[in-house]
Amino acid sequence: MEAHNLKMSAETKPRTHERTKERKNQIPLGLYVHIPFCVRKCHYCDFTSGPFGEKARQMYLEALQEEIRSTSWRGCSVTTVFLGGGTPSELTIPELEELVTALGRTFPIDKNAEWSIECNPGTTSQGYVAALGEMGFNRVSLGVQSFDDSHLRFLGRIHTAEEARAAYHDLRQAGFDNLNLDLMFALPGQTLDRWRADLEEALGFGPEHLSLYNLTIEPGTEFGNRRVTGELKETDEDLAADMFELAMDLTRTAGYQQYEISNYCLPGRECVHNLIYWHNQPYLGFGIGASSFIEGTRWTHTTSLAEYYRTASSGLVTRACQEKLNDREALGEEIMLGLRTEEGISTTALSRRYSCDVDSLFSQTFQSLGHNGLLLQEGERIRLTRRGKMMANDVCAQFLV
């Protein structure tokens, strides 16, 4: 881990070129590739995404391949590849093949690697998803969001519930045995019963994985603007909490594990790529707005297309932000990320990794959160209680510097 490297004495440090060679052989990376294309912008979306004209789209794909080819992390072994967006299923099959080829020529990708791609209903067909499987993708995340057409229209989604159902069936037909469905709750006007119907329908399909997110209204989005004018109000907090509890209950009854606050899976079907984020392991992002975290440094690419095009082939895309975490910051991050997971954190392992006594360092915080019924300590393991999960952001923030 990075913290150990920082503490190495001068004598034990390999020389720079040896370190680079060693680093490339030793650091297994998760790769993220950002495809910002979308048919149109959803009303709640603040991701780096939107409609692209044909020329802009070609320029972006060329820059993306140049960035991949010129990366200084060439040669690192790779365990997961995740194409996210935006709408990666806006790419044609030949465009996807070129990207997959560029990645395969740049990195030794594990033959058992998880290859995930996000698809939106309304942008796929039977032939398209069959070709994804032939290309090597073995996990698909489908952006369903709701099975209620009035909610889909309200969200500004491009598809109907029927198209989402059809896309799911096409994926199964094509042989995919690792599928995620994204659903949103706490939509303005959504009742607990409507949310129950969405959950029951999703569970009825039997996907291996579910991502269930509370709608948040972000400034600068269509919904954010409507909130400013008073046209839109956020869902009542108590109702949103009831919906989250219902999600936890129905998924558990159906045999799913809530392995992270918003993510549920059948046993053994966690998203391996997302586990990299939550386990604070290294990942490398390509494309505008993509984030990376390697050797204790975290950075995020510019979201300016002009800047991205200008720098993509240099091997060092302009960064909108970059920070090198010190040991205390890195420890806080790791606790925050670990607490979001079902397994929680091991104070013994963290104390060893960061050469400190985590129990003493956070004894007051652990105690007070424990008294308030938000944290549960079982030996060396600490995890969120059910109440703690409902207030996860507030609880986790207490460990950050």
Ligand code: SF4
């Ligand atoms: S499809 Fe996803 S990325 Fe694209 S606009 Fe909608 S929410 Fe944003």
